[in-house]
Amino acid sequence: MKETHVTIKDIAKKAEVSVATVSYVINNTRYVSPEKIERVNQAIKDLNYVPNAVARGLRFRQSKIIGLTITDITNPFYPELAKACETEALINGYTLILINTNDDRERTAIATSYLREGRIDGLIITTALEHDRSIIEKMIEENYPIVLVHRTLDNIQVDTVLSDNAYGSSRATKHLIDLGHRRICFMGGVDGSTVGNERVMVFQQTMREHGLPVMEEWNLRGEVGYKKSYEDTKRLMNLSNDVRPTAIINISDIGALGVIDAALEMGMRIPEDLAVIGFDDVFITSTKMVGLTTVHIPSYELGRVGTKILIDRINKKELNHYQNVTLPVKLMVRGTCGYRNQKGNKM
Structure with a gap:
């Protein structure tokens, strides 16, 4: 026709x-x-x-508005990222709106509909999961300005700004191994997230490279949340002393706090009885009362760089190819997993 x-x-x-x-x-x-x-x-x-x-x-x-999807506005990982997006947007004459998705596919569809309807000029998606693939691929096919930040999707051609999850996971795992831990648990995140998948995969690979077992029953999904991590830790710590893990890496700082609270309630000492490492390095983790060892994820820079790329796309500035930026991360060694001094003695 x-x-x-x-x-x-x-x-x-x-x-x-x-x-x-x-x-x-x-x-x-x-x-x-x-x-x-x-x-x-x-x-x-x-x-x-x-x-x-x-x-x-x-x-x-143009509406001079850009959108930002985040999974959960109560997660303290996102405020710094959102602040960077807003600052970069304002510098360039744009307003930022937030769309909270709770990892719900329908919420992502609503965000992309704003783009189609002309309510926003571009969209930063930090919430990409496998179940969002068809929605995101259609937006790319129709040439709408979008940037995937923090999370991406495998085998997709689009602008991305990510952190070095592979290095962060490897560094955290090796740190625990160097401290003498052999029974290490990794609490992963939500299904379909490339962030969680990569961190878990590299953890397992690092363990095997050191000849250490990867216990499937220990590799639990904490869903990046306090409650689930707390409950899973209670179950793990009820195992016999020769079976339970001596260290736990959690996919997020919020989950790691759930691990710590559960262990403390059971009369365990941190890090003597259980070492704990998180990911993100949100503000509260650096306080003296918490002192969480964690992998610092550059949330502000993720937001700033992602917004800059998006605005360049909106304004059709010359970008010869998709921008795929990977930002460095750093292990912040604090009090929840100990450290060795220069003579090799465990502290």
């Missing part, structure tokens, strides 16, 4: 919505559910109904 023969009625019929709904989607005049927006846009694409002309009209009429 040629483009000139297609009408809004044809779009409505194919998408199984009313003609009015199609009009709302095309003209961005009323709220339409993300699921219906998806169906209408797919029908427009399938029937070759001038979608590019509509998109161009929206894109040239």
Whole structure:
């Protein structure tokens, strides 16, 4: 069917919505559910109904707003990242809005619908999970400005800004091994996250390189949360002394705090009875009362660099290829796993 023969009625019929709904989607005049927006846009694409002309009209009429998706606004990892995004946006004349997804695919769809509707000019996605792949790939295919920050997806061509998760995981694991630990547990994160997958994979690889067993029953999913990590630690610490792990690496600082609280409640000493390492280096971990050994993730720089790349894409500055930036991380050795002095004595 040629483009000139297609009408809004044809779009409505194919998408199984009313003609009015199609009009709302095309003209961005009323709220339409993300699921219906998806169906209408797919029908427009399938029937070759001038979608590019509509998109161009929206894109040239810039909103001067960019979006940022985060998984959980209560997670203290995100404020520094969001602050950097906002600062870089304001410097360049843009306003930032936050979309809290809770790792829900429907929330991600809502965020991308803002981009299609012209409510925002570009989108920084820190929440990419495997179940978001089709949504994100479609945005890339349709040439909308997006940048994946913190999390990415395997085998996808898009601008990314990541931290060096492989080095961080390897460094944390080797630190514990150097301290004499042989029974080490890794508490991973949410399913479908490349951040969690890479950290777990490198941990397991490092353990095997040192001839140490990787106990599957110890490699638990903490879901980057306090409660789940707390509960899993209680179960692990109830194992007999010759079976339970002597050290735990958690996918996040919040989860690591759950590990510490559970162990302390059971009368264990940190780090003498259980060594603990987290990831992120959120502010509270550096306080003298907590003193958590953790892998510092440069959250501010992730946000700053990601926003700069996005704005360059929006303004069509010359970028010859996709920008794939990996930022360095650092192990912050504090009090929850001890250290050795220069003579090799454990402290």
